[in-house]
Amino acid sequence: MDAATITSWMREIDIAVRAERDHLVQLDAAIGDGDHGTNMVRGFEAVVQALDSDGGSPPGKLLILAGRTLVSTVGGASGPLWGSALRSGGRVLGDQATFDGMELVEVLAAALASVKDLGTAAVGDKTMVDALEPAVDTLRSRLADGVSLDDAIDEAAGAAEAGMRSTIPLQARKGRASYLGERSVGHQDPGATSTALIIRALQKAVTKDS
Ligand code: ADP
Ligand code: MG
Numbered sequence: 124m125d126a127a128t129i130t131s132w133m134r135e136i137d138i139a140v141r142a143e144r145d146h147l148v149q150l151d152a153a154i155g156d157g158d159h160g161t162n163m164v165r166g167f168e169a170v171v172q173a174l175d176s177d178g179g180s181p182p183g184k185l186l187i188l189a190g191r192t193l194v195s196t197v198g199g200a201s202g203p204l205w206g207s208a209l210r211s212g213g214r215v216l217g218d219q220a221t222f223d224g225m226e227l228v229e230v231l232a233a234a235l236a237s238v239k240d241l242g243t244a245a246v247g248d249k250t251m252v253d254a255l256e257p258a259v260d261t262l263r264s265r266l267a268d269g270v271s272l273d274d275a276i277d278e279a280a281g282a283a284e285a286g287m288r289s290t291i292p293l294q295a296r297k298g299r300a301s302y303l304g305e306r307s308v309g310h311q312d313p314g315a316t317s318t319a320l321i322i323r324a325l326q327k328a329v330t331k332d333s
Contacts, residue, residue: 125221128328129185130174135324137167143320150313154300158199159313166197166205183216186230200242200298201314204251205321207241208234224262224272227329231259242297246286249295249307251314258283258322276326283322287315 140147140163147160173192174185190209193202212230216222222230235255244250246257261282265275290312295301300312 124182124223124227124329126180126182126185129182129189131328131331132325133167133170133174133185133189135327136321137164137171139320139324140164140167140317143316147313147317150311150316153310154295154303154307155313156199156299159201159317162197162199162201163317166193166202169193169196181216181218181220182222183213183218186210186213186216189213201251201317204238204242204314207237211237224266224275227272227276228259228263228266231255231262235259244297247293248297249290249293249300249312249315250297251312251318253290253293253312254283254286254315254318254322257286258318273330276329280319280323280326283319287311287319290315 140160144160144164147163148157151157151159170189170192173188177185177188180188186209190206190211190213192206193209194206196202197206212234215229215233216226235252238252238255239245242250242252244252246253258279262275262279265278266272270278288311291310292308293312294305295303295307295312298314300307300310
């Protein structure tokens, strides 16, 4: 995998969040302020534009550029969280031109660590962490089992989707939805939903690559 994998990932996210914008807005209208779909679309549209005008940076630098762009274009919680996640992930790759599956795990693990550090959420708090953490854990363990990257990333995306659905019965303990207390129960978390889209987008980019 290389810089083109990152560009392809960001394009796939842009396509996915556009297609799911109204759904993400509805989910956030139920337990937040209804801006999650527009936040994600605005952010990743700007990311794709920024990457388009980049002249040949290595993959880590592209992730850092993407993260910086999200921070500067998205006002909601998701902007700084995903922004710092992508910047931390990018730093793992330094200036290297290519990366393998285990290095992709380290990128995603750094992204997760950064989200947890900044947002102080753990699995079960009904946030994006509920989708991201199982995806990272699954990718790491399946690759360690010797499963091919294509299959492992597909399972990781499935784990993110399962994590997304697991937020429905939970009561939110972080972010805006936590202000609702018990009334947040019974709704799928918008950030976990867009995170599942982001990991599925990665699966598409990685599979296209090979
Ligand atoms: P805002 O809540 O500022 O309107 P968004 O609507 O764009 O921002 O994003 C909301 C999502 O952000 C939530 O569904 C949740 O997944 C995620 N989120 C909010 N706070 C945190 C946190 N402290 N840690 C991790 N994720 C969080
Ligand atoms: Mg919101």
